[in-house]
Amino acid sequence: MLTSLSSACTQTGNVVEAAPPDAAVTASPSAAVVTDAAGEPVTIEDTSRLVTLGGPVTEIVFALGAGNKVVGVDSSSIYPEEATQLPQVGYQRQLAAEGVLALNPTLILATTEAGPPEAVAQLKDSGVTVLILPAAESVEGAKAKIRGLAQALSLEAKGEVLIQKLEIDLAEAEQLQAQVSSKPKVMFIYARGPGAVNVAGLETAADAMIRLAGGVNVAQDYEGYKPLTAEAAVAAAPEVLLLLSRGLESVGGKEELLKQPGLAQTPAGQSGRVIAMDDLYLLGFGPRLGQAVLELTRELHPEVGSKE
Known part of the structure; x- marks a missing residue:
């Protein structure tokens, strides 16, 4: 579900096992x-x-x-x-x-x-x-x-099993975050084509995910989404660009993304640190939430290492 364009990341273990039909x-x-x-x-x-x-x-x-x-x-x-x-x-x-x-x-x-x-x-x-x-x-x-x-x-008992798995993954993510002092600056970009590129502010699912994964959302002065501007991108100086997989595809991939206003001049643009995740996996806040937070934690904090 998670694709890092700056480093390889395993995709095993990303599926919540559905309970067998009863x-x-x-x-x-x-x-x-x-x-x-x-x-x-x-x-x-x-x-x-x-x-x-x-x-x-x-x-x-x-x-x-x-x-x-x-x-x-x-x-x-x-x-x-x-x-x-x-x-x-x-x-x-x-x-x-x-x-x-x-x-x-x-x-x-x-x-x-x-x-x-x-x-x-x-x-x-x-x-x-x-x-x-x-x-x-x-x-x-x-x-x-x-x-x-x-x-x-x-199906209350089965629900509690899903919640227990979610909590275990979140606890592991917290343990990893406790090993580092850095809180990388992240810009979440919601793209639906080259001419429709917006940045997530506060009170969004993307903001919540960034915080859960031990990052800092660079857009702190507004709620919801605002169009990307070169001035705002350069001033925000994100270290990581985070997108939905379909959004990255819609702008033509990483190289085309970095042609968007100001992004090439940011630390993230200069290092090529771009992460793309499946839409529902990242923003759905469903049964795979813990897994998504854990995966994003590893990507934002590569110093803790990838899952073996």
């Missing part, structure tokens, strides 16, 4: 009651046909071993591979209720990123059970998503 999962023996993002209780009685909206939601459901019950996903559900073979209902932020309901789901699972509000309201009014969980991009938010979905599917 025959007992196909029907809930009793109703589950889960508190949604609005603080309201949602009673779940039938989990036989699931539509999962949002890459992290889909990934968690599959990791819990309930992927055999998923009948439809949104377009951001790119992992695991099996999910990409299922019928799609469009992008989670631009849903059409009719397309979702056409799959005859008994339960729709989503986060607060699902929209537009009118479509979500239609889904709720249809009579199909809809569970919307917080989309918080934090360690605790990831745990809450796992626990909420595990509870909804009556």
Whole structure:
């Protein structure tokens, strides 16, 4: 999932082992009651046909071993591979209720990123059970998503196994960070083509990941994203450029990236220190969060060495 363009990095061990499908999962023996993002209780009685909206939601459901019950996903559900073979209902932020309901789901699972509000309201009014969980991009938010979905599917024990693995990886990342005193300056670049290059500020998933991996986000004076400018890039002087894999591809690779305004004049540009990671792996805050933090920690702090 992680590709470093400045050094080789193993890609083994990057997959959360999904729990094996459980025959007992196909029907809930009793109703589950889960508190949604609005603080309201949602009673779940039938989990036989699931539509999962949002890459992290889909990934968690599959990791819990309930992927055999998923009948439809949104377009951001790119992992695991099996999910990409299922019928799609469009992008989670631009849903059409009719397309979702056409799959005859008994339960729709989503986060607060699902929209537009009118479509979500239609889904709720249809009579199909809809569970919307917080989309918080934090360690605790990831745990809450796992626990909420595990509870909804009556798979609490399997959920705790995923959380334990996440915590083990995070603890290892913290141990590695404790061995170094440096906090490399990182610029996260969100690119969707040469003419659409933005830099992540505070209150973003990228900012959270940089901090979790022991780095410092160079964009500290704004929230969200702003377009890249030569002046800002040179002034920020990042030591590492971090991108999504598809974003790096969209600008034509590393050489073309460094032709963007000001980047060649930065320490990162001069050393060629560019890291690209899979979109959902880096920013999904799902069951592989701990693995992603650990991988990024090793890349930002090469002095601690790569995993053998």
